[in-house]
Amino acid sequence: MDADIAIVGAGLSGLVAAAKLARAGRAVVVLERASHAGGRALSPDVGPLAMNLGPHAIYRHGPAWRALADVGVTPRGFVPDGKGAVLTWRGDVHPLPGGALSLATSGFFSLSEKVDIARVLAGPVSIARRAPGGSAADFVASAASGERAAAFLTALVRVATYTNAPSQLDGEVAAAQLARVLRSGVLYVDGGWRTLVGATEEAAVSAGATLRHARVTAVDPSGAVALEGGDVLHAKHVLLALPAASLRALAPSVAPPADAVSSRAACLDLVVDALPLPARRFALGIDEPHYFSVHSRRDESGPLRVQIARYLAPDDDAEGARARLEAWVELVQPGLRAHVVAERFLPDMTVQSAIPTVEGGGRSLRVGAIRAVGDHAARGLLLDAALESVDNACAEIAVAMPRPRAA
Ligand SMILES: Cc1cc2nc3c(=O)[nH]c(=O)nc-3n(C[C@H](O)[C@H](O)[C@H](O)COP(=O)(O)OP(=O)(O)OC[C@H]3O[C@@H](n4cnc5c(N)ncnc54)[C@H](O)[C@@H]3O)c2cc1C
Known part of the structure; x- marks a missing residue:
């Protein structure tokens, strides 16, 4: 056996899994096809500055925040204050209500729309629960009848969930995410998410994990992992820390279906x-x-x-x-x-790569020695979903392999 655990993919999911499992005394090897770790959390330079690949914000005190803290990584940055924020509507710019006072004095919404919006901001989850099993669109429709209020709440859901699929996105998941953003805010990470990648990679490597740059071409439920160039590595457990499309190519039986909504x-x-x-x-x-x-x-x-x-x-x-x-x-x-x-x-x-949808039922994330983790493998959103799935998989491995290497 070459490793207790082989992890395919060194994005934040793979790196956090590697740090957790190596810290628990397992022999871990991470296989990454690119020349450096990071995946979608890289922040390549744009001219003079490191910039995330599109806007990235970490949801404070959510599952990802906690999973990073578990491996000793604390995101440093700032919470955007929203001062002077604006909304746009049919070619015009208006102040964006950021709290009760600015909502009350807004000239953009009617009085009844303000009441509807205030109710949602006070308790999105309880409103979503009034229409259980509904979509994000159902949640908004049940909360507001006015055109502008409905459009505004839809935009808030969009920005909180990073998703523009209101008819497909699960309404309770959307409302819970909105509640978390309203309660705890988000953090823009100083220096970009590559600082999280660097710190997590460091945590994994210093705990004993090995990072190898190689593309995985096939995996087998027995724990055999084939690499480009012909090498085959054997592990007791194989974690596929991949987005849905890459996962489908390697292990379709644990991947979301091809028609999953991204x-x-x-x-x-x-x-x-x-x-x-x-x-x-x-x-x-x-x-x-x-x-x-x-x-x-x-x-x-x-x-x-x-x-x-x-x-x-x-x-x-x-x-x-x-x-x-x-x-x-x-x-x-x-x-x-x-x-x-x-x-x-x-x-x-x-x-x-696969959002939590109204219809989305559970699927198997495991076949033999193989487990799938990533943003499609828990009923949450974005990095929170990805790292929640990592937590779940690491807990299962801890049960399956109770005696660490160092014991
Ligand atoms: C534009 C944009 C904005 C985002 N904004 C936010 C945000 O604001 N908040 C938030 O929480 N999340 C956000 N995300 C999501 C977040 O970036 C990801 O959830 C996070 O980076 C974790 O990704 P991952 O490790 O699961 O997958 P990835 O980062 O995709 O990593 C997968 C890795 O696997 C490697 N790989 C693939 N196939 C193979 C193979 N066959 N062999 C070996 N290696 C392989 C890839 O090279 C890659 O490094 C955003 C994403 C994007 C694209």
Whole structure:
């Protein structure tokens, strides 16, 4: 046997699993096809700055936050304050209500819409439970009848869940995520998510895990893992820490079905030398699924990270997304283009490879020695879902392998 555990994929899921299992005394080898670890959590440079691949925020005190803390990784960064945030509606810009006072004084919503929105902000989960088994669209419909309030709540769900599939997304999951964001906020990580990748990789390697750069071409329920070039590695347990599409290629029996709904985004990552006036730091499209946010601290000197995204619906083909984003940015922050010093456009990123849907039932995540983990393998969202699935798999392995190597 070459290892107790072979982990395929060194994104944050694979790295956190490696750190947890190596710390528990198992012999762990991580196999990664790319020349470095990180996957979708990398923050490659855009001109002078490291920038996440599209807007990334970690949900404070959620499952991912706790799983990182378990392996000694504390995300450092700042909570965006939302001051001066705006929403856009049919070509106009309005203040975005960020609390009870700004909602009460908003000229955008009618009185009855304000009451509906205030109720949702006070307790989204209890409202979603009134329509059990419903979708995010059902949740919004049961909470608000006015057109603007419904569009606003839909946009809040979109930004909280990073998902533009209201008819498919599970309503209670969406409401729980909205509640968490309202309660605890999100964190923009200083230096980008690559700092989390670096710290997690360090935790794994210093606990004894080995990272090997090799593409896995096949896995067998016996624990045999075939690598490009012909090597075969044998492990007691194999964790496939892969998004759905890569998982389907290696182990379709533990992968979500081909018609699983994913969440996707077109992302425009800009480095700017200054914000023109009005210096808006956050904007949310209400009639269009658009997001704009400055991911640099207010007191940071030098160029700023501006992250812009269009949340793609399941049937959107991403064609034309860039032109729409560019036009919208001009509405939100006129003259910004002249301040751009570097940029990157990512037309179609898979944000979550299978979202929790209304119909989605449980599926088997295990066949023989193989277990699947990742953003499709728990009934949550994004990195929270991915690391919750890692926790579950590591707990199962701890039961299956009660005697660590060092004992
Ligand atoms: C635009 C965008 C925005 C996002 N924003 C947020 C956010 O705000 N909040 C949040 O919580 N999450 C967000 N996410 C999701 C988050 O980035 C991922 O959940 C997280 O990075 C964990 O990914 P993972 O390790 O499960 O998968 P990945 O990062 O995809 O890692 C899989 C790894 O497996 C490797 N691999 C694939 N096939 C093979 C093979 N055959 N052999 C060997 N290696 C292989 C890949 O190279 C990759 O390194 C966002 C994602 C995107 C794309």
